[in-house]
Amino acid sequence: MPRGIRLFICVLAGALASGCSLMAPQYSASIDNVQKLKNAGDFASRVGKFDSAADKANANPISLRGSSLASPYGDSYAAYLAEAIRQELALAGKLKPDAEIEISGMLLKNDIDTSGINIATGDIEARFVVKQGTAVRFDKVKTVHLEWESSFAGAVAIPRAQQQYPTLVQALLGALYDDPDFLRALK
């Protein structure tokens, strides 16, 4: 093979394979979620500590075809989840820093798979706990799996996966707010 062609292919392969560090978009509240909180009636809550379980399925950073996707909230996806709940409670007018009711939790699974040519997937799972003082009023695990159209081209597949992360978190919180036990526990 001529040296020029060989060099071109090597440079091309390097350019295609090289990874870079990306940041997940800041959370943008789902107004459908906010409306669910507003419709739940009178309550006020604060957001407590969210931890992250050590698990292979709980990726941090998330790997996207050799690129890495970090959380914009202190490099912590647990902090991302806490910020998401805080935003939606605030927009619903239900966030009160000194409220008796506290929502806390633990991120158990958090990953995006962009290895497919046509379809990419996202998985997130978290345990949510609602407490009043030391009394536990709610303790459940919520899980969400999403799929979206992907692409052979990394230049399309990677940013698309990056933009999907907030949607994944919105879906998880939507599942939480759909649970009548959760809404009862807040009152």
Add this chain to the structure above:
Amino acid sequence: MNTPTLLNPLNRPVRALRLVPMIAAALLVAACAHPMAIGPDIARVERDAALRPIDRHVGYYIAPHRLDEAVTTPGGGGDSVTYKPYRDIEAAFYKMLGNVFASVTKLKSPNDAEAIGRNSISYVITPEISTGSYSPSIFTWPPTQFTVHLTCNIADQNGTSVARTTVTGNGQAEFEEFKSDFSLSGKRAALDAVLKMQDVLLNHAEFQGR
């Protein structure tokens, strides 16, 4: 035409080999539609503390197909960018309406009688959004200039149109700024549009004295 062989244990023509860099080059230079999100930081959607909200309850309606609608506008280097303007801007729009009016409710339809009655809604607002983008760069795809045209169609609780108002938000971002956030000019334009709309609504004649 027979191409002279360069590889040669199997005596294959190099024509196939020539295709590799051509296909690779085509893949690299082919114009892409890069996904991005233009939703602004809602913490920056604030009302001047000296101003008071209008004592009226409002609802707004965005059709579900609008929220899923992706638009594609030009970026730099012959590429384009794709995003969902209604979905991206909705949270900032909701917060802006909450700054202007006593309360805001998302409606399931423009004449969602149950929600309009339950929330004592006086006005129903239907937004329209259109966008444009541009970059003079031939090397980088993120837009350096972005515009967001935001229109509010305002009707009373019976569906009678009472006002229509439009603002244009502009956003600019240069390479040094957007290299850490490719959507920056779009986010700036969206924030500018939402804050301009907030000023227009707070001072709109329809709501004065109410």
